[in-house]
Amino acid sequence: MSYTYEYPRPALTVDCAVFGIADSSLELLLIERAEPPFAGHWALPGGFVNIDEEIEDAARRELEEETGMRNVFLEQLFTFGGVGRDPRGRVVSVAYYALAKPSDHQLAAATDAARAAWFPLDDLPPLAFDHDSIIDTAVTRLRGKVRYAPIGFELLPRKFTLTQLQGLYETILGTELDKRNFRKKIRSMELLVDTGEIEKDVPRRPARLYRFDRTRYRKLARQGFAFEL
């Protein structure tokens, strides 16, 4: 089979930058490419969009095929179309990003991927294509977004301590936060509900457990309230 057009067309691909929050380090999911170009190089999971497939479905399918990851909330990041970015010719890639807990997922490489693995964000191997630039864009977006939208709560237990919450933000931002300021800001948003419960079985004074009030957040967001940390 072959397909003929009056004008030349770029190929369309997807790439997925999946961040993992593991033990206070921010990690990134990569695959080792089994096929040329860049065979044997590490890269973001991704591949070609089928002609009758929604772009986001393609991202979800490629992520699952190449890494085994399922049930990840992908958000569109940016479309990379630099003229020289792929040695095969013009390839335009719609990039997605997501946050996940590595321990929730069993990795299993297949199809175009020889291996799939988590890498610490500050110690990535050399990458195929322009994937370093996709990753830079994804890190900037993630660190920007975490300051004005309550992303990340789904990576905590349903009931969590303020220390756990601060740890999550510090991991994502890659920086330490001042405890007093952090608590003041979190409290002033009134988005946490005190469950009345405390931690169990900890070798120190147990801390209060909170949950995130998503209903109240949605209501405030509709009123133009800005989450801000």
Added chain:
Amino acid sequence: MSYTYEYPRPALTVDCAVFGIADSSLELLLIERAEPPFAGHWALPGGFVNIDEEIEDAARRELEEETGMRNVFLEQLFTFGGVGRDPRGRVVSVAYYALAKPSDHQLAAATDAARAAWFPLDDLPPLAFDHDSIIDTAVTRLRGKVRYAPIGFELLPRKFTLTQLQGLYETILGTELDKRNFRKKIRSMELLVDTGEIEKDVPRRPARLYRFDRTRYRKLARQGFAFEL
């Protein structure tokens, strides 16, 4: 000439949502399509990306060809690729958005556009393709972004009053803001410099003139400071 590929490929287009700030109303730049599909319908300016052309360059070129607008800062918005969005077959469109002052630009329609005109955002004509959905996404992004990034200052005179600044934000957000709260927030960010000058030739008590301190903003942004309004 014709171009043949082993797998079918979508066509790649760009669309531009250019918002205009005019006399306290938020407007949108549209063109009337001269060619099918949707000939005679209003639509966002846009068109096909050439095979050797950067995507953003294509957006800039199409905007200028169809409307005469130049020197507009386009930011990538989102890529729309819904399978049924174009009657010609699979067409994936990378959408861009921008803010402009209509009075700075002389509109001149050409190529695929019969006319170009500004429309009030709350009174748009029926639109071609899925352009209503592109516009919804652009409005949401613009109104979100204005709260955490100092966009829009370039639409004010270099020296402006706090009333002018508040008017700009009210126009973009489509809502009235409380004057005291607005001034308190603006002052607390310490991003405005009092020029020591006052308005001239106004039929009331002249107000102080300020300028935006972009150097200080860039420095704070590098330190993780969040602009917030």
